[in-house]
Amino acid sequence: MLEVSGIDVFRGETQVLWEISIRVHLGERVAILGSNGAGKSTFLAAVTGVLPPRRGDILFKGESLVGMKPHQITQLGVAVVPEGRRVYREMTVAENLEMGAYPKRGRAQLKKTMEHVMCIFPVLAGRSRQPAGTLSGGEQQMLAIGRALMSRPELLLIDELSLGLAPLITKEIFRTLDNLADEITILLVEQNVEQALRHSKRAYILESGRLTRSGISSELMEDDDIRRAYLGL
Amino acid sequence: MLALATMNGLVIGAIYALAALGVSLVVGIMNVINFAHGELYILAGYFSYILADTLGMHFVLAMVLAVALVFLFGIFVEYTLIRPTYGNDMYSLILTFILSIVLQNAYLLIFGPYPNKPPGWVGGATHVFGAFYYGNQRLAALVAGAVVIAFVFVLVKKTWFGRIIRATSQDREMAELNGVNTTRLNMLSFGLGCALAAAAGVILAPVFPVTPTAGVPVALTAFVVVVLGGMGSLWGCVVGGLILGLVENLGAAYISTGYKHVFNFIILILVLLVRPAGLFGRREA
Numbered sequence: 223m224l225e226v227s228g229i230d231v232f233r234g235e236t237q238v239l240w241e242i243s244i245r246v247h248l249g250e251r252v253a254i255l256g257s258n259g260a261g262k263s264t265f266l267a268a269v270t271g272v273l274p275p276r277r278g279d280i281l282f283k284g285e286s287l288v289g290m291k292p293h294q295i296t297q298l299g300v301a302v303v304p305e306g307r308r309v310y311r312e313m314t315v316a317e318n319l320e321m322g323a324y325p326k327r328g329r330a331q332l333k334k335t336m337e338h339v340m341c342i343f344p345v346l347a348g349r350s351r352q353p354a355g356t357l358s359g360g361e362q363q364m365l366a367i368g369r370a371l372m373s374r375p376e377l378l379l380i381d382e383l384s385l386g387l388a389p390l391i392t393k394e395i396f397r398t399l400d401n402l403a404d405e406i407t408i409l410l411v412e413q414n415v416e417q418a419l420r421h422s423k424r425a426y427i428l429e430s431g432r433l434t435r436s437g438i439s440s441e442l443m444e445d446d447d448i449r450r451a452y453l454g455l
Numbered sequence: 456m457l458a459l460a461t462m463n464g465l466v467i468g469a470i471y472a473l474a475a476l477g478v479s480l481v482v483g484i485m486n487v488i489n490f491a492h493g494e495l496y497i498l499a500g501y502f503s504y505i506l507a508d509t510l511g512m513h514f515v516l517a518m519v520l521a522v523a524l525v526f527l528f529g530i531f532v533e534y535t536l537i538r539p540t541y542g543n544d545m546y547s548l549i550l551t552f553i554l555s556i557v558l559q560n561a562y563l564l565i566f567g568p569y570p571n572k573p574p575g576w577v578g579g580a581t582h583v584f585g586a587f588y589y590g591n592q593r594l595a596a597l598v599a600g601a602v603v604i605a606f607v608f609v610l611v612k613k614t615w616f617g618r619i620i621r622a623t624s625q626d627r628e629m630a631e632l633n634g635v636n637t638t639r640l641n642m643l644s645f646g647l648g649c650a651l652a653a654a655a656g657v658i659l660a661p662v663f664p665v666t667p668t669a670g671v672p673v674a675l676t677a678f679v680v681v682v683l684g685g686m687g688s689l690w691g692c693v694v695g696g697l698i699l700g701l702v703e704n705l706g707a708a709y710i711s712t713g714y715k716h717v718f719n720f721i722i723l724i725l726v727l728l729v730r731p732a733g734l735f736g737r738r739e740a
Contacts, residue, residue: 270632272628272631272632291631291636292628292631292632293631293632293633293634293635293636293637296632296633296634297634302632304629304632308626308629310621310622310625310626310629311625312621312625313618313621313622313625317618317621320618321618321619321622321630321633322633324615324618324619324633324634324635325633325634328634369633373633373634
């Protein structure tokens with residue numbers, strides 16, 4: 223479904239990613255792991271069109287995304303839950319969700335999708351008239367995920383789901399995402415290696431802008447190097 | 456005298472609010488300050504003068520057409536002057552400043568320094584509150600201003616266009632990720648900002664005739680209103696506009712007409728001392 227082959231990405235004149243190649247198949251859940259500054263968010267910026275790669279290609283359902291603007295990529299069915307959630311703080315919860323449905327693919331069935339999202343995150347239903355800025359961090363994360371789902375995406379990109387959230391809430395949101403598994407393909411970018419491995423099928427490990435390992439998540443979890451480097455065991 | 460000055464203040468205040476809404480919209484979405492805002496206000500006055508007076512169109516048609524022409528002119532300005540400057544706010548500041556000087560001199564060349572006035576909509580006067588007679592034309596201007604302001608509120612609060620405007624002014628990159636074509640939105644909102652200046656112009660021109668430089672004080676006051684009301688707040692524009700309109704006219708009536716514009720800045724300084732973000736401004740802004 224998503225096929226990234228050998229991309230080099232720069233921020234200004236500084237190269238951040240070197241020859242990254244990643245594949246995500248239909249219905250799969252894949253994690254990209256790495257510590258702070260490894261280039262995880264930059265990778266997502268490249269896929270979403272915010273930071274086009276200088277070399278290499280990104281194919282989504284066989285179509286090249288390189289050179290497309292972020293709003294065009296969104297129309298194709300790629301949705302992103304950005305790092306730090308970035309809900310529209312002064313707009314209500316309902317308006318935030320409506321913004322998510324702005325792409326043509328979401329607008330047609332706005333009402334139905336919104337009911338569906340409220341079903342997945344019942345806490346949002348009770349707060350739909352509240353400004354998003356008044357929600358707690360966990361609720362804002364649920365809203366950010368809900369907003370992404372509103373465009374009825376085929377591929378969901380999630381950046382640092384656990385950032386700034388209590389472990390219990392992180393766990394709860396991960397579990398909710400597990401239940402979405404068959405509807406949607408998810409690419410997860412995470413610093414919280416343990417949670418991410420537990421809730422993904424395959425994983426790639428990114429270190430200082432280069433891919434160093436990849437494999438089945440449950441096997442990586444048992445790997446001594448990874449346990450030592452990332453899980454503190 | 457009090458009632459008369461208050462009425463005058465309301466009429467002017469509504470126009471200030473309208474002009475300020477245009478400034479606020481463009482600043483909020485594009486972070487561009489359009490120094491030619493006042494000249495677009497005047498441009499619409501001249502258009503409605505030419506269309507209604509010289510070409511003999513019905514005044515309503517002339518006004519709508521004048522606003523539409525300024526909207527298109529705004530889109531043209533965005534496309535040719537503003538778009539290449541994205542990423543450097545200083546360039547657009549300088550370019551719109553130059554544009555304002557060019558337009559002023561163009562008006563001077565074409566129309567001369569004389570005041571021009573499109574025909575009034577209504578004649579006569581109404582006995583208001585049993586207290587004094589007030590020109591019907593000014594009352595009509597007040598109503599028209601209020602209608603356009605209400606239209607802007609509905610547009611921003613209730614429609615898809617308003618939703619993407621608000622989302623984009625809060626988080627531009629996120630809006631883009633939500634599928635908003637921000638380049639096109641910039642063009643439309645700049646045009647709309649100009650159209651609001653134009654609406655203020657065509658409504659007020661029959662009361663205060665247009666001259667090549669008559670837009671300068673209006674634009675200046677509009678900037679003051681935006682800061683006074685708080686950046687990015689619609690209500691701030693309306694309340695701020697009315698406050699300045701009232702202060703200006705009451706001050707002129709009771710203290711001195713010579714200090715008309717000084718009162719505005721005194722109010723601005725006082726408000727900013729107490730509320731640095733403006734009356735309705737966000738704290739962090």
